[in-house]
Amino acid sequence: MKNRAFVRNLLLLLLSVALIGGIAYLLIRSPRVTSTDRCEAVTVEVKTEAGGEPLFLTGDRITDELARRGIQLRGKRLDSIDLRKIERTLLSMPIYKRAEAFIAPSSSSVQIRLTEKHPLYIVQEASGKSYYVTQGKGTITVNPTFAAYLPIVSGAVDLKMATGPVYDLMTALREDPYFTDYFGQVYVDETDGIVLIPRIGTTRVIMGRESNWSEKLRKWRIFAESVLPKRGMNAFSYVNLDYGTQIIARSRYAPEGETFDEEGEVVTAPTPEPAPAPAPKPAPAVSAAPAPKKPAATEKPREKAKEASKDKPKDKPASKPSDKAKTDKKEPKKDPKKDPKKPAPQQAPTPKKPNKPTEKGKPNKPQKK
Numbered sequence: 001m002k003n004r005a006f007v008r009n010l011l012l013l014l015l016s017v018a019l020i021g022g023i024a025y026l027l028i029r030s031p032r033v034t035s036t037d038r039c040e041a042v043t044v045e046v047k048t049e050a051g052g053e054p055l056f057l058t059g060d061r062i063t064d065e066l067a068r069r070g071i072q073l074r075g076k077r078l079d080s081i082d083l084r085k086i087e088r089t090l091l092s093m094p095i096y097k098r099a100e101a102f103i104a105p106s107s108s109s110v111q112i113r114l115t116e117k118h119p120l121y122i123v124q125e126a127s128g129k130s131y132y133v134t135q136g137k138g139t140i141t142v143n144p145t146f147a148a149y150l151p152i153v154s155g156a157v158d159l160k161m162a163t164g165p166v167y168d169l170m171t172a173l174r175e176d177p178y179f180t181d182y183f184g185q186v187y188v189d190e191t192d193g194i195v196l197i198p199r200i201g202t203t204r205v206i207m208g209r210e211s212n213w214s215e216k217l218r219k220w221r222i223f224a225e226s227v228l229p230k231r232g233m234n235a236f237s238y239v240n241l242d243y244g245t246q247i248i249a250r251s252r253y254a255p256e257g258e259t260f261d262e263e264g265e266v267v268t269a270p271t272p273e274p275a276p277a278p279a280p281k282p283a284p285a286v287s288a289a290p291a292p293k294k295p296a297a298t299e300k301p302r303e304k305a306k307e308a309s310k311d312k313p314k315d316k317p318a319s320k321p322s323d324k325a326k327t328d329k330k331e332p333k334k335d336p337k338k339d340p341k342k343p344a345p346q347q348a349p350t351p352k353k354p355n356k357p358t359e360k361g362k363p364n365k366p367q368k369k
Helices: 002-029 059-068 083-091 165-175 213-226 302-311
Strands: 041-048 096-104 109-116 119-125 130-134 139-141 152-155 183-189 193-198 204-208 236-243 246-251 257-260 266-268
Touching: 041 059, 059 083, 083 096, 083 109, 119 165, 130 165, 165 183, 165 193, 165 213, 204 213, 213 236, 213 246
Parallel strands: 041 109, 119 152, 152 183, 204 236
Antiparallel strands: 096 109, 119 130, 130 139, 183 193, 193 204, 236 246, 246 257, 257 266
C-alpha cells in the first residue's frame, strides 16, 4: 500500500513540473509587444445571431467607421492602442450585440470580433418613425450609415403591433423555406388587418387579424401553386384568406369575386347580373282641378220676378245641370306663378217658380214685402 501511494505522489509531482515548465516556455517564447511595433493590419470578423453573412457593415466599413469616430489603428504603436475604447465604440452602434478586440503581436495586427444582431424587417409608422425589429423583439433605429435590404411593414402599425402579431407572422414566414423571400412588403390596413404584397406580382394577400398564420399561409401556397399558373400572376386584385376553410379572390377582369376551396378549386363563380335599366321617372301627379263653386245667385227684386211670372205663368223651371256636366275634365296642374287663376265665370240666376194660382186662370197676387 505504501509503495502504491509513493508511486502515485511521484507521478503527480512529475506532471506538475512538466506543466509549469510548459507554461514558462510559452511565456518566454511568445512574442511580446515592444514600443517599436506598429499596427500593420486590422482584421474584422463579423458573425450574426442567426448565422450567415452580415447585413449591415462589412469589415472595411467598420474600420472606416472607427476612423470616422476618431480611432485610427493603422500605423499606430501597438502598445498605445486602447482596446477597451474600441469595444465601447462598436457597442455604441445598436446593430452589434457583442464586441471583442485584441492585439496579435505575431502579425502586428489588431483583431476585432463582432456579433451582429439579426434584423427581421423594417417598420415605417404613419408618424414617420422608422426602426428595425430584430430577433427577440428588439428594435434598432434606422440610420443611413448602415442599412439592410429587408421587408417593409407600413400602414396603421405601432410598436405594440410590430412586435406582436406582425412579429409572429414574420416568424412563421421564416420557418417555411417556401416563403423566405416570397413577400417584400407588409401593409397593416385598418379594415382588412395585415396584408402581404409578394415580391413578384401585385396581388394583395389579405391575412386579417386572426393569429392562425401557418394555416393561412398553407392555403395561400395551395392557391399560388394551383390557381395562379392557370390564371396568371396578376389575374386577381386581392385574395382573402381570412374566411375559415375558403379562399375569396377578386378577379381584375370580373365584377364579382370567386370562392375557392382548400384544394384551389372554384366553389362558386357567380355570373355578373345585368345592370337593371333605370326606372322611368314618375310623371308629376295631376290632381283634379276643383269644380268651380256656384256663385250665389243674386236676388233680383221681387217685382221683376212677378212681372216675369205674369208673362210666363207656366214656364217650367230650368233643368238642373246633370252630374256629368258638373264633373269637369281633369286638367294638369298649372303653375300658379306662370298661369294665374282666372276668376270662375258667374252663372246667370235661375228664375223662381211662380206661385200656383189661387183661382183658375188668375195668377197669384204678388206678395207684399
